[in-house]
Amino acid sequence: MKSAARPPSRRRPSPPRPPRAAAIDLDANRRLLNRYRFVEHELLRILAGWLPRTATFELKCELGRSIWESAVHVNALYLRLREIQSPAFQPPEDAALITVLRELPHAPDEFALALGVYQVLTPALIAALATHETATLPNSDQPSVYALRHALLDLRTQQARMEPLLAAAARAGRITRAARRWQQYIAQLLAAAGGINGLARRPARRPAAPAGRTEFKAPREAERDARFTQRAADLAVMPGEDDYDAHTVEEFERYSTEMLAAETVALVLHSVRGMPWEFEYDTARHLYDEVRHCLMGYEWMRTHGMDPFQSPQYLHIFKWRSQFPPVMQYCLLTMGNEVHAFPYRHRRVEAHQKSGDRLSEQFVRYDIADETQHVRFGHRWLPELLKHTGEKRSLKKYLQDVIAVWDTEYRSGKLTLNVE
Ligand SMILES: [Fe+2]
Numbered sequence: 001m002k003s004a005a006r007p008p009s010r011r012r013p014s015p016p017r018p019p020r021a022a023a024i025d026l027d028a029n030r031r032l033l034n035r036y037r038f039v040e041h042e043l044l045r046i047l048a049g050w051l052p053r054t055a056t057f058e059l060k061c062e063l064g065r066s067i068w069e070s071a072v073h074v075n076a077l078y079l080r081l082r083e084i085q086s087p088a089f090q091p092p093e094d095a096a097l098i099t100v101l102r103e104l105p106h107a108p109d110e111f112a113l114a115l116g117v118y119q120v121l122t123p124a125l126i127a128a129l130a131t132h133e134t135a136t137l138p139n140s141d142q143p144s145v146y147a148l149r150h151a152l153l154d155l156r157t158q159q160a161r162m163e164p165l166l167a168a169a170a171r172a173g174r175i176t177r178a179a180r181r182w183q184q185y186i187a188q189l190l191a192a193a194g195g196i197n198g199l200a201r202r203p204a205r206r207p208a209a210p211a212g213r214t215e216f217k218a219p220r221e222a223e224r225d226a227r228f229t230q231r232a233a234d235l236a237v238m239p240g241e242d243d244y245d246a247h248t249v250e251e252f253e254r255y256s257t258e259m260l261a262a263e264t265v266a267l268v269l270h271s272v273r274g275m276p277w278e279f280e281y282d283t284a285r286h287l288y289d290e291v292r293h294c295l296m297g298y299e300w301m302r303t304h305g306m307d308p309f310q311s312p313q314y315l316h317i318f319k320w321r322s323q324f325p326p327v328m329q330y331c332l333l334t335m336g337n338e339v340h341a342f343p344y345r346h347r348r349v350e351a352h353q354k355s356g357d358r359l360s361e362q363f364v365r366y367d368i369a370d371e372t373q374h375v376r377f378g379h380r381w382l383p384e385l386l387k388h389t390g391e392k393r394s395l396k397k398y399l400q401d402v403i404a405v406w407d408t409e410y411r412s413g414k415l416t417l418n419v420e
């Protein structure tokens with residue numbers, strides 16, 4: 001049967017529907033983005049304080065990476081927030097949320113801290129960002145969506161790395177009852193703040209701190225787990241550079257101990273308050289670079305059949321630097337160790353090229369690129385830090401004095417420890 005042709009429709013096309021009202025309007029958006037920023041900003045400072053105190057090597061490395069990734073998220077939120085409010089960073093005006101981050105550092109041990117961060121705060125943050133991503137106006141607020149999506153990618157990947165690490169710690173009996181109790185406490189505090197976005201119904205009862213709560217103090221000594229057997233060896237004289245093979249082994253074994261530099265920069269980041277955001281952003285990157293340099297040493301040693309856990313750890317170097325004010329620690333590292341390493345590093349690139357060792361050459365060239373930035377950070381921030389702390393000496397005189405200490409106590413290998 002032949003079907004009849006349909007007559008052309010005389011109806012006008014229906015007008016486009018107005019966009020649905022966004023669940024998050026501009027004012028709510030400011031408040032929420034600032035809450036996420038606050039959580040990650042406080043978190044990175046807390047993790048920086050815990051980095052030297054954390055013994056388990058794999059967890060320590062993850063903290064370093066989290067600090068940098070959180071700094072990248074805070075920076076993206078900073079760039080967005082400054083477009084919609086001034087100043088960009090504001091207190092969250094929610095005492096309960098502030099309490100969560102004030103309490104978090106006082107964890108009974110490193111795994112209790114990790115549970116609070118990676119099994120309470122981060123999953124809650126992921127849920128909040130994922131909701132925000134679809135609840136805001138998709139076109140008008142695209143720059144926020146862009147920042148949140150990128151943060152989500154990092155946070156979900158971070159979760160995927162942390163899950164096996166925490167499961168292995170649980171299997172090894174490293175997660176105590178006090179740590180579980182602490183995790184519960186952080187979850188209750190977050191619930192009392194209405195969750196990350198503050199919108200959930202808040203239970204009336206304020207949780208009480210568990211007995212295991214341990215007041216956090218900035219560490220003056222660096223921790224290592226039980227696999228490290230040589231903790232306090234003195235820096236030995238290295239085989240001469242003319243003995244290429246022997247010297248190269250020592251060169252990369254020294255890289256494997258660069259966690260010490262990460263720990264000093266972490267302590268500086270944790271201790272200095274009130275500097276511009278960019279200082280925190282740079283130091284977060286600086287410390288994560290040092291974690292990567294340490295891992296580069298591990299990679300090299302393992303490739304060459306060596307066990308990096310057998311390397312001497314020189315923990316007294318961290319202890320020695322930590323006795324000085326944070327600005328001086330930063331100056332000792334950037335204007336002492338880092339500025340002076342370049343002629344040696346360039347000679348090493350040449351030596352590796354000459355011997356045809358491409359991997360070693362690449363490692364050192366990447367290291368030089370990072371170290372160039374670290375020295376740049378030192379030049380950029382030391383004058384600001386001196387102003388910030390009310391230092392009376394000129395920059396030139398300050399540098400002279402600090403380098404004199406570095407020369408006589410560090411370079412000469414004496415390392416005086418003025419322990420109180
Ligand atoms: Fe380094």
Ligand SMILES: [Fe+2]
Binds near residue numbers: 261290338370371374
């Ligand atoms: Fe460095």
